[in-house]
Structure formats: structure tokens, C-alpha cells
Amino acid sequence: MEIVINISSGLCLFIGSFVCVSGGIGILRFPDFYTRMHAVGVTGTLGAGMILIGLMLYSTDFLVFAKLVMILLLTLLISPTTSHVLAKAALHNGLMPKLSQNTVEQSSLEQESKETASSKS
Amino acid sequence: MKRHTISLFLTLAAFWLLNSGHYSTLILLLGAASIILVLFISHQMDVVDQESQPLYLTRNILGYYLWLIKEIIKANITVVKHIWLGKESISPTLKKIKISQKTDMGKVIYANSISLTPGTVTIDLVDDEIIVHALLYKDIESLKAGEMDRRVSLLER
Numbered sequence: 001m002e003i004v005i006n007i008s009s010g011l012c013l014f015i016g017s018f019v020c021v022s023g024g025i026g027i028l029r030f031p032d033f034y035t036r037m038h039a040v041g042v043t044g045t046l047g048a049g050m051i052l053i054g055l056m057l058y059s060t061d062f063l064v065f066a067k068l069v070m071i072l073l074l075t076l077l078i079s080p081t082t083s084h085v086l087a088k089a090a091l092h093n094g095l096m097p098k099l100s101q102n103t104v105e106q107s108s109l110e111q112e113s114k115e116t117a118s119s120k121s
Numbered sequence: 122m123k124r125h126t127i128s129l130f131l132t133l134a135a136f137w138l139l140n141s142g143h144y145s146t147l148i149l150l151l152g153a154a155s156i157i158l159v160l161f162i163s164h165q166m167d168v169v170d171q172e173s174q175p176l177y178l179t180r181n182i183l184g185y186y187l188w189l190i191k192e193i194i195k196a197n198i199t200v201v202k203h204i205w206l207g208k209e210s211i212s213p214t215l216k217k218i219k220i221s222q223k224t225d226m227g228k229v230i231y232a233n234s235i236s237l238t239p240g241t242v243t244i245d246l247v248d249d250e251i252i253v254h255a256l257l258y259k260d261i262e263s264l265k266a267g268e269m270d271r272r273v274s275l276l277e278r
């Protein structure tokens with residue numbers, strides 16, 4: 001029993017660290033602000049989730065387990081909120097994403113964001 | 122109103138007990154006092170209502186969470202794959218999408234679920250339209266197909 005828990009916990013921690021490292025590499029490799037934010041999303045959900053689940057399997061104390069669950073729930077609430085706020089602030093201040101398609105959509109949005117930027121200043 | 126107060130009390134009590142770990146009489150009394158203080162202040166602020174304690178969600182939310190976890194894991198695998206494939210393999214897209222939710226709570230749940238899934242971020246929410254930035258064009262297509270939209274609308278009822 002002991003060895004099963006140890007191995008599965010180690011596996012979870014390994015997957016979590018790999019996903020976190022991938023997220024970091026994504027920040028360096030992706031071309032612009034918005035795509036980099038998607039890479040951070042990976043670290044915030046599966047990376048943090050897997051590491052916390054790995055630690056939960058190790059914990060013998062119920063209180064420690066409960067605290068890890070709380071941290072996981074808070075992370076899952078905070079991560080989308082912050083990425084939404086960052087993206088909204090960037091778009092409203094006129095930073096346009098590099099897009100591959102949908103040029104019509106882009107120009108209309110560009111107009112909108114320029115208007116909001118100029119009304120602020 | 123009464124149900125919401127009881128639910129807030131139970132949540133606070135569980136939170137306090139799990140975080141403290143000391144169960145002597147004095148500490149428990151101090152904990153009860155702090156919970157009552159918080160309840161009193163939140164009543165004064167008038168924030169104990171349907172919005173802060175969405176009890177009507179509890180019937181269906183568990184099934185939705187399980188489905189969302191499955192989707193998050195699938196999306197994570199896709200994004201990690203595209204990180205290692207490099208920037209030639211991605212097709213960033215910005216698009217307005219219509220949503221069908223009526224209540225504010227439903228709209229926020231939908232927008233937050235989109236942001237929580239890696240590869241898609243909700244940028245703005247205006248009336249019944251959301252602006253979504255996606256890493257891949259097919260993510261937008263699967264959002265437009267409306268599977269997640271339908272599931273969130275089911276929660277509202």
C-alpha cells in the first residue's frame with residue numbers, strides 16, 4: 001500500500017513539474033502577450049493541480065490535506081480572474097494580438113479599442 | 122435570507138476549524154466569536170444573498186465540475202503539445218461569441234470556465250456577447266458548437 005501511494009504521488013509530482021516547465025518554455029517561445037498568457041494558464045491549472053494532488057497523496061494529517069484542497073480551490077478561482085483582468089487591460093489600452101485569420105473582425109475590434117483608449121486619455 | 126446565513130455560517134465554521142487545528146475551549150470560543158463578528162459585518166454590508174451564496178447551483182454543479190476537469194485536462198495536453206511544437210503550429214484568433222445565459226451568475230460561470238481552460242481566455246463580456254482570444258482556431262470552433270454553453274445554461278435553472 002505504502003509503495004503504491006509513493007509511486008502515484010511521485011508520478012503526479014513529476015507530471016506537474018513537467019507541465020510547469022512546459023509553461024515556462026511557452027512563455028519564452030510564443031510570439032506575443034496573449035499567446036504567452038495561454039502558456040501561463042497551463043501552469044495555473046494542470047501544473048499546480050498535479051503538484052498539489054501529489055502532495056495530498058503524501059500527507060498523513062487530515063488538516064494538511066484539507067489545507068492543500070483549499071489552496072487548490074483558491075488557485076482554480078484566482079487563475080482565470082487574473083488572466084481575464086490582464087487581457088482586458090491589455091486590449092483596452094490598445095495592444096492588438098498577432099492574429100493568423102479573421103482580419104475583418106480584427107479591424108473592427110481595433111477601432112473599438114482605439115476609441116476606448118482615446119476616450120481615456 | 123435565513124438559508125444563506127446558515128450556509129455562510131457553516132462555510133466559515135468549516136474554514137476556521139480546518140485552518141486552526143487547536144481545539145481547546147478558549148480557542149473554540151474565540152473562533153465562534155470571530156465567526157459571529159463576520160456574520161454581523163456581512164449583514165451590515167448587505168452581502169448575504171443569492172449572489173454570494175448561490176445555493177441553487179449545488180444540485181447540478183458537481184456533474185459540471187467533473188465535465189470541466191475532463192475538458193481542462195484535454196485542453197492542457199493540447200496546449201503543452203503546441204508549446205513543444207513551436208509558434209508555427211499555433212493560429213491565434215480573436216472572436217466575438219454570442220452566449221445564451223440569462224443571469225449574471227451564469228454569464229460569469231461561462232466566462233470563467235472559458236478562461237480556466239488553457240488555450241482560451243475571455244477578454245470582455247458585454248451584454249450577451251463575449252470576446253474570446255484563443256490559441257488555436259479550432260478552440261473557437263468548439264466553443265461555437267456550444268457544448269459548454271449548453272451545460273452552463275442547464276446550471277441556471
